[in-house]
Amino acid sequence: MVTRAQPDLAAARAAAAAVPDPELPMVTVADLGILRDVETGDDGRLVVTITPTYSGCPALREIAHDLRRRLGAAGFAEVTVRTALAPAWTSDWITAEGRRKLLAAGVAPPHPAARNAGPVPLTLTTTRRSAVPCPQCGSDSTTQTAAFSGTACKALYRCQGCGEPFEYVKEI
Amino acid sequence: MTEDEFAAYQSLAEETEDHRWAFGTGFTDPLEGIDPSVPDGVDAAALAAYCLMLGDDALVYSHRLQQWMTRLPELEEETALANIALDLLGQARMLLARAGQAEGAAAGGTGRGEDELAFFRDEHEFRNVRLAEHADADFAELTGRLLVFSAWRLALCSHLASSADPVLAAIAAKSTRELAYHRDYAAQWVIRLGDGTPLSHGKMAAALGVIWPLIDELFQEDQVSAQLPGVAVDPAELRGEVGDVLDRVLAAATLERPDVAPLARVAGQAGRDGVHTEAFGYLLAELQSLARAHPDATW
Numbered sequence: 001m002v003t004r005a006q007p008d009l010a011a012a013r014a015a016a017a018a019v020p021d022p023e024l025p026m027v028t029v030a031d032l033g034i035l036r037d038v039e040t041g042d043d044g045r046l047v048v049t050i051t052p053t054y055s056g057c058p059a060l061r062e063i064a065h066d067l068r069r070r071l072g073a074a075g076f077a078e079v080t081v082r083t084a085l086a087p088a089w090t091s092d093w094i095t096a097e098g099r100r101k102l103l104a105a106g107v108a109p110p111h112p113a114a115r116n117a118g119p120v121p122l123t124l125t126t127t128r129r130s131a132v133p134c135p136q137c138g139s140d141s142t143t144q145t146a147a148f149s150g151t152a153c154k155a156l157y158r159c160q161g162c163g164e165p166f167e168y169v170k171e172i
Numbered sequence: 173m174t175e176d177e178f179a180a181y182q183s184l185a186e187e188t189e190d191h192r193w194a195f196g197t198g199f200t201d202p203l204e205g206i207d208p209s210v211p212d213g214v215d216a217a218a219l220a221a222y223c224l225m226l227g228d229d230a231l232v233y234s235h236r237l238q239q240w241m242t243r244l245p246e247l248e249e250e251t252a253l254a255n256i257a258l259d260l261l262g263q264a265r266m267l268l269a270r271a272g273q274a275e276g277a278a279a280g281g282t283g284r285g286e287d288e289l290a291f292f293r294d295e296h297e298f299r300n301v302r303l304a305e306h307a308d309a310d311f312a313e314l315t316g317r318l319l320v321f322s323a324w325r326l327a328l329c330s331h332l333a334s335s336a337d338p339v340l341a342a343i344a345a346k347s348t349r350e351l352a353y354h355r356d357y358a359a360q361w362v363i364r365l366g367d368g369t370p371l372s373h374g375k376m377a378a379a380l381g382v383i384w385p386l387i388d389e390l391f392q393e394d395q396v397s398a399q400l401p402g403v404a405v406d407p408a409e410l411r412g413e414v415g416d417v418l419d420r421v422l423a424a425a426t427l428e429r430p431d432v433a434p435l436a437r438v439a440g441q442a443g444r445d446g447v448h449t450e451a452f453g454y455l456l457a458e459l460q461s462l463a464r465a466h467p468d469a470t471w
Contacts, residue, residue: 049205055346056262064204082205085266085342088349120326120348122417123356124363124424146248147357152255152350156248172349 013038015074016048022062023151024169026105029063033093036084046071049082051089054152054172091153091171106135108157108168132168134159144168202265202286203339208273211336218399219337220274220283221299225396225444226328227267228300231290232452233321234260235459236307245311252357256318259350264290266343273339291463295453296446302435303386304443305452312365312372312379319358320383323417324390326351327410336402359421366425373426380422381430388434390414394444 016038017030029035029050037049048067052060064081071079091110094102099109111129131140139161146156154167210216237257244250268286275283303321308314329351332344365376391411397404422428441447 052262052346054259054262054350055266055343056258056260058258080205083203085203085206085346086338088342088346090349119413120330120352120355122359122420124359124421146252147353147360148248148252148255150251152259156251170353172353 011074012046012071012076015070016067019063019066019070022059027098027101031095031098031101041080045078045080046076047080047082049084051084053089091169102169103135106166108132108135108166110169110171113171132157134161135166136164137162203269206339210274210277214337214403215399216274216278218396219403220271220278221396222400222404223267223271223274225299227264227271228298229304230260231264232300232304234264235455256354263347270339291460295448295456299444299446301389301443302449305448305455306386307451312375313382315358315361316379316383319362319421320387322351322354322358324414326355327413328405331405362421363425366427377427380427381432384430384432385435389442
């Protein structure tokens with residue numbers, strides 16, 4: 001009988017889950033829901049599946065690179081990184097732990113994403129969502145100053161309570 | 173910044189054996205690990221041509237937005253339009269990569285890569301609509317054109333999300349969520365300018381007069397879509413849906429549809445046939461010059 005060493009999936013998952021997001025390094029790819037799966041392929045290789053947040057997100061390539069490097073350091077030399085496009089990433093996949101970390105770092109976590117059947121509703125005013133509490137002081141008296149921020153996944157806000165600007169991870 | 177927050181950033185500074193690129197994307201495949209096969213019954217050559225059309229729209233539009241960087245009225249608009257350009261570039265990369273896969277399937281070999289398609293095709297080989305290549309003269313033209321383009325592309329991608337090609341369907345479904353933000357951004361500016369001062373209203377109305385002749389082409393039949401039942405969307409099908417969105421924005425902006433004729437076709441041909449406006453040659457020269465001067469350059 002021939003036995004082949006199987007990758008230790010639990011160790012591989014732990015190593016993959018620890019990869020920080022290059023744009024939001026206070027959270028990991030597991031916290032953001034970017035890491036979809038860690039499994040063993042038919043040929044015994046470790047297969048890690050990730051999904052892009054936004055189509056143009058340049059972080060995905062850095063993430064794949066970091067995954068290979070960390071898994072290599074953890075003893076997994078042969079790793080296949082797969083991209084999954086469907087179902088498309090949604091901010092609803094950010095875990096409770098991820099939301100807590102974002103808030104602690106001064107970034108407001110996203111509201112739930114609306115999903116309607118039929119045409120996407122047109123939003124003609126800048127108040128497309130309910131109040132985003134300030135991550136610094138907790139005030140609900142905040143206004144959006146820009147629909148996009150340093151990255152596509154965030155909007156810029158300002159708090160009327162404490163006067164501080166902050167970023168909000170958009171619901172998508 | 174607290175010590176914990178700083179520690180989080182340190183992970184970015186860890187040593188890697190990363191290779192940097194001079195231009196292009198040869199270092200990574202946007203469809204890595206995705207099944208490249210073309211479903212049975214789908215004309216692979218037509219699918220390649222269709223993905224190229226939609227990819228060229230996004231690539232060329234993205235480049236036009238990139239040209240606005242450092243020239244916009246406020247920092248907030250710089251970040252918004254840079255991110256919109258980036259979203260479109262990402263969509264372009266996936267669509268060009270899919271075009272290459274389908275091209276390979278049609279030829280029973282390997283198709284062209286996304287870099288080859290973006291940097292080493294000539295003007296007449298690009299299949300983008302002429303709306304995508306228009307050079308905006310001012311911020312009113314920029315927002316008016318972005319409204320039209322993103323409203324149209326959002327409608328198109330919403331329909332394509334149920335395409336019989338699973339890769340195209342996945343790219344389209346992902347794109348709709350991004351395009352909804354682009355469309356709303358543009359719509360809000362058109363309203364702000366249209367329903368603003370007499371000066372801004374006049375500029376927005378004039379901008380629509382420039383953009384409107386380019387709209388009719390979006391809904392014209394093309395030879396490729398007709399060969400892809402169940403895969404592609406009939407362009408004419410989108411006219412009502414897009415027109416409704418535009419009318420609602422114009423009403424809120426106190427503007428009216430300009431009474432202008434569509435931009436003429438040349439011997440019956442337009443962007444989808446590789447017939448472009450004069451401005452396109454200059455855009456392409458800028459987009460491609462580095463890659464053509466230094467093929468395969470890396471550092």
